[in-house]
Amino acid sequence: MGKIENLDFKKNTLRKINNYLQNISYKNNKREFTVKNPSGHHAICAGLTENISVKINGHVGYYCGGMNQKAHITINGNAGTGLGENMMSGLIHVKGNASQSAGATAHGGTIIIDGDTSSRCGISMKGIDIIVKGSVGHMSGFMAQSGTLLICGDAGEALGDSIYETVIYLAGKPKSLGVDCVEKKINKKDIKKIEDLLETGKIKKFKVKDFKKFGSQRKLYNFNIDNISDY
Amino acid sequence: MCGIVGLYLKKKKLHNKLGFYLSGMLDNMSSRGPDSAGFAIYNNKVSKKYYKYSLCLNSTSLSEFEQVVKQKFKDITIKNISDHIVVQTSTTPKKFISYIHRNFSQISLVGYGRSIEIFKQVGNPSEIVKKFKLENFSGSHAIGHTRMATESAITVDGSHPYSTGEDECLVHNGSLSNHNNLRRQLIKKGKTFDSLNDTEVAAGYISQKLSENKSMKNTLTESLTDLDGFYTFIAGTNKGFAVLRDEIACKPAVIAENNDYVAVASEFQAMAHLPYVNKSNIYEPKPGVVYTWGK
Numbered sequence: 233m234g235k236i237e238n239l240d241f242k243k244n245t246l247r248k249i250n251n252y253l254q255n256i257s258y259k260n261n262k263r264e265f266t267v268k269n270p271s272g273h274h275a276i277c278a279g280l281t282e283n284i285s286v287k288i289n290g291h292v293g294y295y296c297g298g299m300n301q302k303a304h305i306t307i308n309g310n311a312g313t314g315l316g317e318n319m320m321s322g323l324i325h326v327k328g329n330a331s332q333s334a335g336a337t338a339h340g341g342t343i344i345i346d347g348d349t350s351s352r353c354g355i356s357m358k359g360i361d362i363i364v365k366g367s368v369g370h371m372s373g374f375m376a377q378s379g380t381l382l383i384c385g386d387a388g389e390a391l392g393d394s395i396y397e398t399v400i401y402l403a404g405k406p407k408s409l410g411v412d413c414v415e416k417k418i419n420k421k422d423i424k425k426i427e428d429l430l431e432t433g434k435i436k437k438f439k440v441k442d443f444k445k446f447g448s449q450r451k452l453y454n455f456n457i458d459n460i461s462d463y
Numbered sequence: 464m465c466g467i468v469g470l471y472l473k474k475k476k477l478h479n480k481l482g483f484y485l486s487g488m489l490d491n492m493s494s495r496g497p498d499s500a501g502f503a504i505y506n507n508k509v510s511k512k513y514y515k516y517s518l519c520l521n522s523t524s525l526s527e528f529e530q531v532v533k534q535k536f537k538d539i540t541i542k543n544i545s546d547h548i549v550v551q552t553s554t555t556p557k558k559f560i561s562y563i564h565r566n567f568s569q570i571s572l573v574g575y576g577r578s579i580e581i582f583k584q585v586g587n588p589s590e591i592v593k594k595f596k597l598e599n600f601s602g603s604h605a606i607g608h609t610r611m612a613t614e615s616a617i618t619v620d621g622s623h624p625y626s627t628g629e630d631e632c633l634v635h636n637g638s639l640s641n642h643n644n645l646r647r648q649l650i651k652k653g654k655t656f657d658s659l660n661d662t663e664v665a666a667g668y669i670s671q672k673l674s675e676n677k678s679m680k681n682t683l684t685e686s687l688t689d690l691d692g693f694y695t696f697i698a699g700t701n702k703g704f705a706v707l708r709d710e711i712a713c714k715p716a717v718i719a720e721n722n723d724y725v726a727v728a729s730e731f732q733a734m735a736h737l738p739y740v741n742k743s744n745i746y747e748p749k750p751g752v753v754y755t756w757g758k
Contacts, residue, residue, distance in 0.1 A: 272732030290741065291731050310745055312731060313715060331715065331747060350747050351712055370712075370750065 240268040246276065253303075256282045272312065277305050280322070297324045300341065316343050319360060332369065335362045338379070344433050351388065354381045357398055363433040373400050373446075374410065382429045384438050392446050400446040401426055403438050414449045465636040466492025466588075466609040467623075467716075468734075469697040469704050469727040471756045472602075477723060481506070482600030484737055486592045488726070489607045491733040493588040495636075496609030499622040500591040501573075501583025503632040503699055506602030508578040509551060516550040516559060517574040517581040517626075519619050523567055531566070545594045547573070547582050556629065571619055571657065576630030578701040583608075583622040603758075606699045608634035620658040627654070627663065628670030630701040635662040636729055637714045639692035665690060669698055683707045683753045695748075697727055703757020712750035719743040725756045 238244050239252070253265065267288040270276055274293040277286055280303035288296070291309035298317040310328035319338040329347035336352070338360035348366035352374055359379040367385030374390070376398030386404035393410020399422070400413075409415075418426075418440075426440045468488040472478055481504065489500055509515055520528065525543055532550070533539055536559075542549040552559065556575055563570055574581035582595045588609040592598075608623035615621045624632040639645075642661035645668060650656070654667045668689065672682035679698060683705055686696075695714040696707045706727050708716055719726045719734050721743040726734045734740050748754050 271735035272730060274732075291735070291745070293730060293732050309741070310731070329746070331717075332712070351750070 239265055241271055241273060242269045246273050250275070250278060253277060253284070253286060254279050254281065256284050258282060270309070274312070277303070280305070283322075291328070297322075300324065310347070311345075315345075316341070316360070319343070329366070334364075335360050338362075340379075342432060348385065354379075354398065357381070361429060361432070363429055363435075365433065365435060367404065370407070371410070373398055373413075376400075380425060380429065382426065382433075382443070384435065392448075394452060395446075395448045397448065399425075401429070401443040402446060403442040403444075406446070409446065412449045412452045413446055416445045416447045418443070418445050464495045464611040465623075466495030466729045466733065467634045467636045467695060467697055467727070468492060468607045468729070469605070469634075469699070469706070469725075471604040471703055471725040472723070473725070474723050478506075478603055479601040481602045481605055482597045484724075484726075485600075485605045485607055486597040487736045488728060488733045489592050489597070489609060490589045491735070492607075492609040492729060495729055496611045497587055498612045498617045499583065499585040499610045499619075500588035500608060501581065501610075501622045501624055501634075502595075502597060502605055502607035503574065503579055503581045503624045503626065504600050504602045504605045505578045505630070505699065505701055506580065506600065508701070511577075512553045513551055514554070514556060514559070514575055514577060515580060516552070516556075516563075516572065517579070518548050518550060518563065519571045519573055519583070520546050520548060521569045521571060521619070523569045528567065528570070535562070544582065544596060546584070547595065549580050573619070574624070574626030574632060576626075576701065579626065579630045579632060579699075581624055581626055581632060583619055583624065585617050585619065585622065604699065604703055606632060606634050606697050606704060613638055615658060615660040618658075621660050623662055624699070625660070625663045625666035627666040628673060631666070631670055631673065632699045633662060633666040633669060634697050635665060635694055636716075637692060637694035637709070639665060639690055639694065641691040645689070661692070665694070665696070673700075679705045680753050680755055687751055695729070700757070703755065705753055705755040706748050707753050708748050708750050710751040716748050717745065718748055718754070719745045 270290040272293040275295045278298040281301045283302040285304040288307045293312040295314040297305045300319040300322045302322045304323045307326045311330040313331045315330045315334040316324045317336045321341040323342045325344045330349040332350045333352045334349045335343045337356045339358045342361045344363045351369035353368040353372040355374045357376045361380045364383045370388035373392040377396040382401045384403045387406040389407045390410035391406040392413030539552045623634045626632040639661040642664040646664045695716045
């Protein structure tokens with residue numbers, strides 16, 4: 233790999249750069265790294281396991297920060313499909329927009345997207361907090377199981393379709409709600425959670441009262457003989 | 464999978480860089496489509512009297528073809544690059560295409576028009592780009608494709624772009640499920656097809672609609688109802704090109720636009736080498752919305 237200054241895609245390969253970042257010892261004093269010229273490469277910073285901070289200067293391709301544990305990743309650009317897919321913990325902050333399936337199946341940690349994100353944001357999410365300062369595309373929160381999806385903008389068609397126990401907070405309007413997704417009453421726990429998320433995302437433009445809560449009606453949880461014709 | 468790319472240059476002074484930029488885009492999309500590649504370039508429009516025909520010679524020898532054709536058509540000129548030739552003549556498409564089909568069954572017609580030139584071949588895209596010397600091409604806009612074959616054979620006839628009308632072409636990332644039915648309907652209307660490929664049917668569908676005096680925008684909007692399947696399309700004409708993603712939008716696309724150019728690609732990495740791309744307006748085309756650029 234050579235010098236750590238060479239976390240540069242013009243000078244090194246994806247495999248070498250990822251391998252280096254994946255093997256930072258917990259004893260290492262240097263905890264901050266900058267990746268240059270990502271040029272839309274896929275799987276940048278996938279599989280990081282240490283409490284390090286990585287800044288990526290440019291646009292990234294698919295699955296950036298996938299399976300992340302502990303690491304804080306900042307992307308000064310846009311992100312492709314599957315940002316932070318199956319992430320376990322840590323934080324990913326995208327300064328631009330993110331493509332579809334951001335935070336898919338992710339178990340923990342936080343994703344902050346400053347811009348918009350397209351379809352299927354938080355699909356099958358399993359415990360992560362996703363904060364989107366812009367809007368989300370269609371089928372966002374599809375089959376989402378737990379965690380929180382906070383959206384400051386609008387949502388596309390079929391928001392929260394077939395949702396389980398993920399909670400969605402939405403400041404804008406949904407184009408339509410998915411099957412079994414309904415608006416719910418905001419309680420004290422929700423207020424605390426929204427406050428926390430607004431603070432994490434450093435969001436000043438929106439207040440707790442701007443958000444509506446959406447979640448599962450839990451009607452799809454059990455097989456219903458009356459719906460047999462729908463299967 | 465498949466990779467699609469398109470580049471529209473807004474400024475004339477950049478036209479001589481078209482091939483250079485597009486070759487980088489196709490090269491970067493090799494990972495999405497290693498089976499075959501092709502590109503359509505819009506350049507050097509010929510005068511009203513003339514047509515350009517892009518042909519793939521396959522096993523036919525150039526000298527044999529030249530000898531026969533030059534006797535038959537007096538005003539013909541032939542440009543040869545690798546196994547492709549671009550023939551320029553005043554003979555109308557109806558006459559010339561049927562002549563080729565009758566006398567040179569081995570030769571495939573890959574496209575025709577007054578401005579379009581199409582080149583496509585099987586193999587690794589980065590090698591194909593070199594083979595056709597894409598870097599040297601100039602023009603106003605171009606469309607390209609790298610193919611990961613799914614539903615039809617890896618042949619020149621199975622490669623994109625598909626051209627089924629004058630100066631028209633289509634590249635497609637995705638798959639159509641109602642193409643057999645649609646092909647039958649279009650054959651009844653007089654369209655002919657050279658392959659069993661789904662994209663050729665979509666191209667035929669678009670040509671048919673355009674020939675009914677529909678605009679590209681209306682044609683593609685109607686295709687949302689008539690074409691069943693997954694797709695991101697880039698459809699080219701001599702004026703420019705249009706982009707459409709189906710409403711489910713499983714197939715990716717990203718657009719970068721600035722004062723100099725519009726670039727479309729399956730992935731951002733295909734356009735990372737373009738000048739000032741990081742300062743461009745970068746966005747994804749919305750599902751079911753037709754985007755067009757052109758003169």
